[in-house]
Amino acid sequence: MLLEVKDIHVHYGKIAALKGISVEVNEGEIVTLIGANGAGKTTTLKTISGLRGLTSGRIIFDGQDISKMPGHKRVVAGLGQAPEGRGIFPGMTVHDNLLMGAYARTTNSSKELAEAYELFPRLAERRDQAAGTMSGGEQQMLAIGRALMAKPKVLLLDEPSMGLAPLLVQQIFSIIEEINRRGTTVLLVEQNAQQALKLAHRAYVLETGKVVKSAPAAELLDDPDVQAAYLGGGMGHEVPGQAGQAAPEERA
């Protein structure tokens, strides 16, 4: 097992954001965490990448306990993250952003740089443009490309589809699949459960800081509860406060 999150609890002040989350990621997998707003998906990812301290529990990566390791050292250990939303450096050019991705490396990164431009030809076109002036989709591509520059063993992706047009979401997801095929393990946090479940091998469903379900992604796609809550389906299931209850049973 490459990454193992063992029963972590995280608090924002006195408020518990995570109440005992356990997640396992095996080498070569795409694992996704799905759930509604405030379920703790982003917090889980931030805790794994070291931006948030944990109250209790352990994170084991590559056989090493990294619970207390500062975030910048986790990058060297092999955890790469594309932060949520526009986690790029807006004032730097696209090229400088990518070079920042290789900040922690001591070895030559020209191969990864070429690969990033090859995966995202759009970035090559905008090489010398200030990253903050690009569209949301381009910024997302940059964030992923930049995370790959560190040559991570596990790539942590936080809502890559957020605020993007459906066509662009398709494109980003197919690139994530390609990245995985080339050997990078992916841990994906998504609100777009439909897309995420189609892409991932396994999935965890989070609700108010707890894992309520974990199964192979394909199974969850057919799971009536998950359909009702996250996929806009599930006639006959009473899930108060969820949109799309009246939606037909069939999936797109």
Place this chain on the structure above:
Amino acid sequence: MNQKTLQRGNPVSRFRNQLGHFGDVMHDRWMNAPGWQRWIVYIALIVAALLLPSESIGSFMSPDTDWASILFFPIGTFVLLAIGLNVVVGQAGLLDLGFVAFYAVGGYAMALLGTRMGWNFWLIMIVGIGICALSGIILGAPTLRLRGDYLAIVTLGFGEIIRITARNTDEIGGPNGIRGIPHPPSIEGGPVIGDIEIFKYGVLYPQPYYYLLVALAVIVIILVKRWEKSRVGRSWAAIREDEDAAEVMGVPTFRFKMLAFAIGASIGGAMGVLWAAKSISINPNDFQFMLSATILAAVVMGGAGNLPGVILGAFLVAWLPERFRGLQEYRMLIFGAVLVALMIFRPEGLLPSRQRKAELKEGSGGMGTLGAEVPGPESRGEEVASK
């Protein structure tokens, strides 16, 4: 920027765009200038700085006060303090409202070590810089976990703590401060510029101190510029633009923020040492919050993060009130009006760097929003809580 965008909008924004465009063109020309041309400009600037205290310039620049005196304080002092604060605010993006504290620590180091221990100015300068770097780290270690406006509040508190502690500690003179601070050791028969021996430090002439300040400024500018271009500078830029992203890129953010604080504090402290050595006596009221605020205004107005801009901003903030001293109380009114006009026409500062402009547009960059990071419609509660 093409011709169309330059012509768009009302006259005010058109003027702004054209001004910005002109700045970009000049900047590009400078960036493409060959090395020897730049060196000529550098040397010309230093020569100009050395000739600046002459009477003929002074009669226009400050008809009401002694030009050479105000060149040292406030102008020169503000410039150096602004360069120091720019490392913290402009480069690392940490809003520091208590920068005067380090200036005070430097001043008191000079005063105490000079009067009690009888140390030499040069020795105190080195020790003072060390003490200030240390005080920067002492302030930074517990507070740099905070961000934006919270950090600003804590640094503001620190500035006040230093001043009030000095006022209430009788061992260091209390409210009366310290008198009889020694001057730097003079060298007799040194070179002469305009009837004044430049290495003879006394009470009578401010020029020798001004030359010392120019020398200090040149050293500081070279160092700061080198840091800016190095890995350190890139780390600061990353922290300024997005601290979390910087951390997950492998930048040891906490350590680099401490370094920015220590370097900024050292520069402020060095200026404090020099200033105390000239003024003979210091007291806690020399280190008011207003000074921190004014220096910050200079940095923001000049164009935070861009060294020439910051120097220009500090010069204007120090010089304008002196130039219009003849107008008495109205000069502050004019000064305020100029600041307001600047923020309307050039909210990014007089000479902003291109990078800062892009950051400002995006609404990030720490100081870009002056720490006031307002949650947008798309952000969620937890993001805001972590800021």
